[in-house]
Amino acid sequence: MSIKRYSIPFLFIAPSLLLFFVFCFIPIIVAFFTSLTDWGLGGASFVGFRNYVELAGDPLFLRSLKNTLYFTFVGMPLSVLSGLVAAILLNSSLVKLKTLFRTGFFLPVVTNLVACGVVWRWLYNPQYGVIKWFFELFKISSPNWLGDPRWAMPSIILMATWRNFGYSMVIFLAGLQSIPRRFYEAATVDGADSFRSFIHVTLPLLKPTTVFVCIITTIGYFQLFAEPYVMTNQGGPVNSTLSIVLYLYKNGFKFFRFGYASAIAYVLFFIIFIFSLFQLRFIRHTVEY
Amino acid sequence: MKHNMWILIVFFALAGCKGKDGDKLTIWVMGAEGEKIKDVIALFEKENPDISIRIQSIPWSDAHMKLLTSVIGGTTPDICQLGTTWIPEFASMNALASLDRYVEGSDVVKEGNFFEGSWRTNIIGSSIYGIPWYVDTRVLFYRKDILKEVGYDHPPSSWEEMKYLCHGLVRDTNGDGIPERYAINLPTSDAFILLIFIWQAGGDILSPDYTNPTFDDPKIREAFEFYYSFFDEGLAPLGGTADIDLFHAFKIGFLPMFISGPWMIELLSKQVPEIDGRWAVATLPKKETGTSFIGGCNLSIFKNSNNKEAAWRFIEYMSRTENQTRWFELTGDLPAVKAAWDQDVLNVPIITAFGKQLEDARPSPPIPEWEEIRDKMEVYLEEVIYKKRSMDEALEFLQRDVKKILSRR
Incomplete structure (x- = not known):
């Protein structure tokens, strides 16, 4: 009886399970074994954890790790916060033309990343760029955004925030709309102004949504690749925008070091895994309302 | 372990090959050249009615990755245009056919006919894995x-x-x-x-x-x-x-x-x-x-091609002086065959400067x-x-x- 009861749902998810197994699970396992070999131009032989030991002492890998952490921990709060602000504004009754703004803010999310990168490269152009022109209006000289090692990463963070906040905005909007009105009514009866009801009603009830958005954004940001690939000629200047995935790509597909590249992939996997666990712990303590 | 991997790759390679017609050649050509080569193909097929050619044009940006996957997956074409610096990589992956035997018996493809630097980009160890098609230099x-x-x-x-x-x-x-x-x-x-x-x-x-x-x-x-x-x-x-x-x-x-x-x-x-x-x-x-620096492109035959004779005939055809000149007229790509440079179409100051530089140009380490x-x-x-x-x-x-x-x- 129970077998029959449980077999039907499994039947329904079987196609996607099968696809996941063949195209995700098996490659993940194979990649782990690849990371234990020196598979490269000359063939492959088992080397144990030597790739991982080499990674720990590879200055370029450490650089890419540092860059990726910088990107994630500055970019993630920025895009989550701006997504939240946009969602609250769009949810309030003060804003007109809501659909227009909602679509407009979400548009970058569905626009091809490479196309965005090319356009932003022009915006940042040190000679003819709109941003340079804007700064000149106030008689401020702007740096060479993508060409200066100090400014290249902030420039990429700004572009990524612009591109991704629409996604968190949409999730937050859904979260906001699922908060029952009665909580606000109760707060009003208790004499709370709109700021207090935001702090004591909206924010706590949005916690699961916030955790979800943070995790998804963090996972996405750790895999930074296309922005520096397109905008800073694969990680320049002076490797200031070299990300982990970019370094993985270089090793795997330019230098043919598949074993080493797989080891990089596994290190990234564990970093993301640990951060996701860490963030999920927040959800555990969620109070049921 | 080393050998197992190659046995696996060769196995896939062979599996991918079966059922091919003896006279059909698949050629991968990069970028805009994939379009322009069609005129040349038509002439070749007229001269060699027993061979029919299928051209596949690959954008330069994807070319390296696509070649790599095709080598690992055993779906390589018969002939591919390869950047001069790619020859060592693909030769060391054991993907390219050695052309020594063909060069020995050829009247058209001779070492002395080509720019020395360009010829050298094809030599790995003591074997040759490609024939210069066109050259460039800085x-x-x-x-x-x-x-x-x-x-x-x-x-x-x-x-x-x-x-x-x-x-x-x-x-x-x-x-x-x-x-x-x-x-x-x-x-x-x-x-x-x-x-x-x-x-x-x-x-x-x-x-x-x-x-x-x-x-x-x-x-x-x-x-x-x-x-x-x-x-x-x-x-x-x-x-x-x-x-x-x-x-x-x-x-x-x-x-x-x-x-x-x-x-x-x-x-x-x-x-x-x-x-x-x-x-x-x-x-x-x-x-x-x-x-x-001398760069450019070579034509290579892949190891698992089973039309190597026909493929070689195509490479020989492309190496003929008159076809090298024709290719220059079609595309502006500089001929790898020295005799083509005696033609009038190449005798303009901008081009001759390149010709002079080619006399003193070296490839990157092979x-x-x-x-x-x-x-x-x-x-x-x-x-x-x-x-x-x-x-x-x-x-x-x-x-x-x-x-x-x-x-x-």
């Missing part, structure tokens, strides 16, 4: 009118003259410390140009048997210093080169010189026809030599690790140019890192 593009303005009616012929001319070209008219005219566009870090400077100084990056790096050679330091000096002395713009529109900059005279290859000829006359006749090309300024060594050179050169690392340390680390790359073999 030369100096310069604005004749602007050079004349500062008293030069000829291009610089030596490093010293080059530097002297550059200092004469830089202009900062409003005195804000940022020049309105630089002397030259130099990529902030380009291993090929660095390699050219190293050869010109009389050095080389690897020992003749390609087993040991030689970055401790003072001649390499000299080349590093030469490259660095263009930025240190404010002759070339730092960092921004990637985002400056070179054509516009060349037109307005912001960057009156640059080092590049033959593809720029057509691009310049298309993008900025206004300055036609006001620019010229010249062989590179000399130090001990005036050596440049080892699969070149791509990784190149990346290391660019990383350290860039750090030196941005003053993030001293030159001594950069050369020391480069020596250490390249030694490690080579020891992995």
